[in-house]
Amino acid sequence: MPQLNGGGGDDLGANDELISFKDEGEQEEKISENVSSERDLDEVKSSLVNESENNSSSSDSEQTDWRPRPRPELESYEKQREYFAEALRRQQDGGFFKGPTYAGYPFLMIPDITNPYLSNGSLSPSTRTYLQMKWPLLDVPGTAALKDSRSPTPGHLSNKVPVVQHPHHVHPLTPLITYSNEHFSPGTPPSHLSPEILDPKTGIPRTPHPSELSPYYPLSPGAVGQIPHPLGWLVPQHGQHMYSIPPGGFRHPYPALAMNASMSSLVSSRFSPHMVPHHPHGLHQTGIPHPAIVSPVIKQEPSGDNASNSTHGKPSVPVKKEEERKPHIKKPLNAFMLYMKEMRAKVVAECTLKESAAINQILGRRWHSLSREEQAKYYELARKERQLHSQLYPGWSARDNYGKRKKRKRDNKPDSPQESNFMPQHKKQCVPYLPSEKMCDSPTSSHGSMLDSPATPSAALASPAAPAATHSEQAQPLSLTTKPEGRTHHPHFPLPGKASGSSSTSSSSSSSTSHPNISLHSQSAALLSRPIPFSTLPASLLSPSSPFHQAALHSHHALLQTQPLSLVTKSVE
DNA sequence: GCACCTTTGAAGTCA
């Protein structure tokens, strides 16, 4: 059952994925990470320059101009991000994010959540300024936030989350911040105002596509016209709370208070409380389609007569129509998907590759090259996302999406050993990917990523005596690396899903003594008043391998850990 | 226009 157990709190799986690891190989990883971090630091610097340039070039009038209706929450949100970015920038050497707080998460390096934002307790003026800011989710939208004269941030940032334009217009921490903002790059006029936007690839002006308004969850064509704002669903409408309570969902008197920054980030990014059958077409109560809802018109079983139904407007079978109405709730992203979303742009930027298949290969390798801590972050994020997903859509099951896609031709029948050795004919050879992949291999592996990095998370994370097979497998050309022995999961990085309900609960209980969320109940109330808007971090500071990124992730994790699950859980019940 | 490719992980199904 996706619902949370009453008192269980954080027992929605994934607890068992958080295993304490040994430290073998960590030094090497750190070294390699430092190398890339230095490079990323340069990127950060240049990005900051760009940021300032953008700030100067973009007039404040732009903000007020293109925005028919100012959205104070979002602007303050952006300003907070700016503040936090500034604070991070100034205090990057201050050792904010050091020292794990949770004994059970020695690798998470969560800052002391009892301290306001920073673990060292000393706040720079900039940070203090930031701390004075209101958390947009917690405060009623105020013009003070909108017109905060203290803000060094020009207004043009108001609706463009990435402070610094990412090389590929994708926020490096897109999955960690918000899934809907990445297309709003600074310097480009908002799509909903400007009739044309520049195609990032071709540079040719083009008319914004509805999908750009909701990048990850395509909107149904019919609903596009109802979008008042690219972030419309994210932004409170007409004084509404940003996230209203789904029936049986959040019943906190102050809905936004039921979520902290990370929660809201996840909510805003993927899931909507309205993603319940009450809004069959993913339309917000205000008529705003939610990005988490993929319109069945767009994403439906093509084999069926849905298309004909939609075109002819004649529902053949009521049952089918009923299915059509069912919104498509996407699966929550797993750790790797989150990582992919974050890193894809960077890999694309580093490589000349365009094919996602190749990119994904690289990402897969990089994923294995990630340190345990970093992977743990994504696992934790994914876990939180699943939690949130299950809370928002209690009745949803992954099974609901079965058949929503075209059946993948997996005719390479469960891999007889021979077939695993030979490439299926219908599959494209991976060989062409190799050169480029090699070219832009993970920076952490200048001399063979798979050799100086954990063989696999499973191997490295699991046991010091990692199977050499995995190791050698990774050392092999990618063209030969299909699925190593099927889908073996990390023995010591167990996946929570398998035993979703009870077993994850049991695993949670087994580690409950050290699980952060257990102790969060007592702290959540206090933390609600001061969550860290991690998503306010500028993109430039969050280069995945940069110390900023690390710090940001840690911070974000702190937020995730502070998620007031108890409140939500009770509400769900 | 759409399935495929490619990755890992979660979750579902089935024996």
Place this chain on the structure above:
DNA sequence: TGACTTCAAAGGTGC
């Protein structure tokens, strides 16, 4: 309980 399947993202590729 293990094996297997499907889906999640992404975008170029090929039919």
